Amino acid sequence: ETGVTQTPRHLVMGMTNKKSLKCEQHLGHNAMYWYKQSAKKPLELMFVYSLEERVENNSVPSRFSPECPNSSHLFLHLHTLQPEDSALYLCASSQGTADYEQYFGPGTRLTVT
């Protein structure tokens, strides 16, 4: 275990649903990240939070909405997704954004039907 947990581990949702992914880190880190992992593609950085402030949004569609209420929790709110959004969504944390060592959660396998 890396100290980063994600729930749920699996999620199936229709295109009109609204759901949320949750990430929690128990490492005392100040930076948290959302990545999208699709088959045969490099991990794509979606969002970066530092001390609960969003510092990066990598041109992610507005149907993905992140929330970081405190330095230990990170959410990804999902609405009106498309089938191509089906992927493994990984959360990670690091001491700070300039800290290269990131610790990853187990991911949420999302299927959009």
Place this chain on the structure above:
Amino acid sequence: AQTVTQSQPEMSVQEAETVTLSCTYDTSESNYYLFWYKQPPSRQMILVIRQEAYKQQNATENRFSVNFQKAAKSFSLKISDSQLGDTAMYFCALFSNQGAQKLVFGQGTRLTINP
């Protein structure tokens, strides 16, 4: 822009054999770090080994070692005496603490260790 390329989508070797995974990268930064991450099936991605670009000596961690060729921008991972538990996706990644300060990943190599 920084890029990382892994040209081997899949590899398969017998248990106890040695296997080398390839990675090339491109960056204009002078100060950067290179990593190999392991993602076992249905399990969390973990850091296997890291290399600071300013260090000439290749990093080693038990059965894992790298061949860092800075001029060629090559960073391969060697796994010696491979074990069944080494079966996983392996990702090469680059981080520069100048500029964008983000991890850039390769496409991954799926490694299977056969009994």
